Amino acid sequence: MRKILLLSATLLALTPALAPAQGLFSPAITVNGDSITPYELGQRETLLRAFGTPGNLSSLAEQQLIEDRLKVQAGRAMGITITEEDIAGGITELAGRANMTGEEFVANLGGDGVDSETIRNFIVPGLVWREVVRGRFAANASVSEAEIDRALSLAGTGGGLRVLLSEIILPARPEVPGEVDQAQALAARITKVRSAGAFSEFASNYSATPSREVGGRLPWTPLNQLPPILHPIVMGLATNEVSEPIEIPNGIALFQLRGLEETTALTPEYAAIEYAQFYLPGGRTTENLAEAARISGTTDTCDDLYGVAKGMDPARLERTTLPPAQIPNDIGIELAKLDAGETSVALTRGDNLVLLMMCGRTAAISEDVNRDEVAAQLRNQRLGSYADSYLGQLESDARIERK
Structure with a gap:
């Protein structure tokens, strides 16, 4: 289940809320008049937890639901409608990425406390937004032969994987009495960590790299940009798991996996x-x-x-x-x-x-890359850029009120 969210970042959305009621169903936030209820916020947080999403889930749930409203409102303004068949297809597509049927997917999430309506609503804005983006920007997303040629010169066989890591580099200089033994003992403690917060605390207190200032957190990085020795190590980690200590000159390195996802971006070898x-x-x-x-x-x-x-x-x-x-x-x-x-x-x-x-x-130049596939990836990248910019504009212009 942990891979589902990482492979489906474009489907983070909910339909407009029902008429507000008391308590859990009273408006907690309104976005251009459409309400988000405490119940929806709680359900989104539960869904994110079931997906193994790192970070502040409460804050993330709120941001996603605000964006959901904006996506659906944009679709409504364009007259876009989503059918039951579309929703069923979206659930099947998402479930297939976890090697499940739609029924198994819904039942699995139900066991984690996510109701079936929340799952349906999770699917809808992604479907709406896909049509909004196509309708507004498809004509501007054409790709030239020269752009394909340039992409082919950069395209490799590394697969579109990127990772979200945190790092700790412990000084372990042989010439400093006792430092190697101390670093090894501390590294053994850190490898038992299973939370991002605890790892960040160790990084802030002990790491020798500038990333200690942000708790050792690194930005999203293409997997094949990392040293080859790290590829099998990182791919063998579960979310929030810490690697075994890696000896480097004058130090010991440890990495925690905070996220892993496939992307449509070309990632060169x-x-x-x-x-x-x-x-x-x-x-x-x-x-x-x-x-x-x-x-x-x-x-x-x-x-x-x-x-x-x-x-x-x-x-x-x-x-x-x-x-x-x-x-x-x-x-x-x-x-x-x-x-x-x-x-x-x-x-x-x-x-x-x-x-x-x-x-x-x-x-490295790959001779196996299909021109049509490269063109499709470039179009998707361009559409994604337009979509992100448009969503940012919608949020900037929106009337968002917290109760």
Whole structure:
């Protein structure tokens, strides 16, 4: 059941509320006059919990239901109607992604406390919104042959998987007495964590990377952008499960899976990754961190680092191009977070602070990609962008009142 929500983010919606009653059925929120009741909010939260959704479910349920109202209102303005047959088909489609029949799907969720009407209502706005988006934007979503050619040069065989991870990097320097033993003992405690909040607390208190400031939480990342060593590890985790400790130079890495989803986006396989390392002698000192920040602020590309290193020992600047599988794990973990021109100061080498810069990724060209499939993906991406922008506009213009 945990995969259902991750594979169906476009179907998050509910039909307009029934006439308000007392208590659970009184309006808690109105959106352009259409009410959302406490009962609906509770049912949506129960549904999200059944799907294994991470995060603040109460807040998420409220936001989704507000968007649901806006989607249905947009469909109503266009005269769009959804039939019982459409709803049944939507339930069957959603259930099929969990290898269930529609009846099994409804019964399974019913066991988690979700009533059948809530499930029907969950399906409707996604169906409505699909028609709204097609009706408003289909004519603007055409794709040129040149765009398909460019996409083909980037398309790989990695599958459209992306992951939502949190990280903890524990310092474990052999030259520091007792640090390796302490890191191993702490890592053993962290691997037993099964909640996002507890992992974030450990990250805030102990992690050596800048992500500690946000509890170790990383943004959505394409799976094949991560170091190859992490692929089977991440795919073997359940939601909120923590990986076994991964030894890296001078440290121990742990990852918690917060989410996994398929996307329609083209996700290239990379033949090679180019990166630069600029070494600042003296380690992680305040002065070196300030100097690294200055360099980052005055450089946009790896080529710019040659100007920084001019007149210095040539060994202080290394520029490397390697297949992903050959990149050291600690460097690969940091590079996964970076776009071209971005930097990290999470690593050290000996007595040097490392200013790591991503130079660029070279995509492998796949000969198996079908042009029609690529064109369809590009159209869907373009429609998705239009849809997100339009929904944001609807919410900005809406009259939303909380009781």
